[in-house]
Amino acid sequence: MKWRSTRTSSNVEDRRGMSSGSSxxxxxxxxxxxxxxxxxxxxxxxxxxxxxxxxxxxxxxxxxxxxxxxGNSSNQIENTTYKGSANENKLAEHSKRVLKSTEDVWNKLLNNYREPTLVLFTNTVSSTCGSASSATGPFYCPGDDKLYIDLSFFQEMASRLNAPGDFAQAYVIAHEVGHHIQNIMGTTTKMQKLRGQISQKEYNKLSVKLELQADFFAGVWAHHSQNMDLILEKGDLEEALNAAFAIGDDRLQKQASGRVVPDSFTHGTSAQRMHWFKKGFDTGDLQQGDTFNANSL
Structure with missing residues (x-):
């Protein structure tokens, strides 16, 4: 990726090195x-x-x-005592730039857009949605409008999932921001109301549709960010698609146990994730992202 400016988002809490209860x-x-x-x-x-x-x-x-x-009304929390490695600090700066890019795009696409906060953490973290460890992976909490990332996940993407690259990392952040868009639109609330009212199998199917829509929104961001700032370099799109492939439910299950159980899918297959990100990237049209009523991929 190439940046035409060095702007970074101010909506960042750097909790790296802090215990989960220290904020x-x-x-x-x-x-x-x-x-x-x-x-x-x-x-x-x-x-x-x-x-x-x-x-x-x-x-x-x-x-x-x-x-x-x-109540710490400021979104900017800087951990001045934590000294990360040069590579980790580089990932932190990159993440802040990606978040700024998503802010630019979604402020343009949505009226009165409510910007989320990015929380960088190590090992464990507390949120309104509860405590989580690095093993959980990046996640968005609708209760506090924050997305949480342990930067070691990006290193794991490269080493364990074979999905390296700065645009692959940007795709992950944009996907979590996609969940924030769903929260703003009320989709998240509708999903939460259904929990316990339908079978786990049916809820899993809806969860897949929710995740695929977040992939679509990530693609929409990439489309408009490219038009606005020309951020893409050769191979960037392939990096994102490779990352979407790497974290498909079918591929992860096959790697973990050698078998695939479709009824337990919660995020979608590799093919589905690639399809919806690419559709968002190709169209840039929010109206094309109704994954809940799509008949196929």
């Missing part, structure tokens, strides 16, 4: 829970001492007390 950035949720207690404590001398001790402990354990008191 208080939950849109002020924690503040709402403890504010009544704080107000009661500061009315007495003894209470003030307790509050001062607690804030001191937070500070000396690496947590900014202001984040607790303000």
């Amino acid at each position: 208080f950035n939950n849109n002020g949720g924690l503040l709402k829970l403890i504010l009544p207690l704080i107000l009661r404590l500061i009315t007495t001398k003894k209470g003030l001492i307790i509050v001062a001790i607690v804030l001191g402990v937070l500070y000396f354990t690496g947590n900014n007390p202001l984040h607790l008191l303000t």
Whole structure:
């Protein structure tokens, strides 16, 4: 990929090196829970001492007390104590540029677009959707409008899945942003309401359609980003399609166990994922992405 500017997104939380419980950035949720207690404590001398001790402990354990008191309204959290490798830091900068590109495209395509936040983490992370480990892979949480990525996943893509390349990495980020688009459109809420009302087999089928639509939206982003900024270099499109192939349910199951169980698919086959990303890239038309009512791929 080539960038015509060095702009990076400001909607980034760098939690690399932090424990999953060390960030208080939950849109002020924690503040709402403890504010009544704080107000009661500061009315007495003894209470003030307790509050001062607690804030001191937070500070000396690496947590900014202001984040607790303000609900951390700023999207930009920079972990100044973590020193990643040169390659990891390069991946972080690349991810921020990709996110900025998605912001440019979706602000153009959607009125009043609500920009998501990218959370970079290592090992484990906490979100409104619960705790997760690096083994979960990149994911989007509709409860807090954030996409979570352990950058080691990109290294795993290259080494274990044989899907290297900066545009392959961009496809992964754009796919998670695609889930954010679904959340904005209300598709995610409709899916959540169906959980428990239909069989697991039927829910899996809908989950596949949801994931394929996110692939389509990733393709739409690539289409418009190319038109706006000419980001593609020779071989970039092939990198994304190879990544889509590498993470197809059928291929992953075959690698893991030597057998394929279609009823357990949740993301779609390699062919399906490649098809819908390519369709989004070729058309750039949001109206072409109704995977839920498509009769074939």
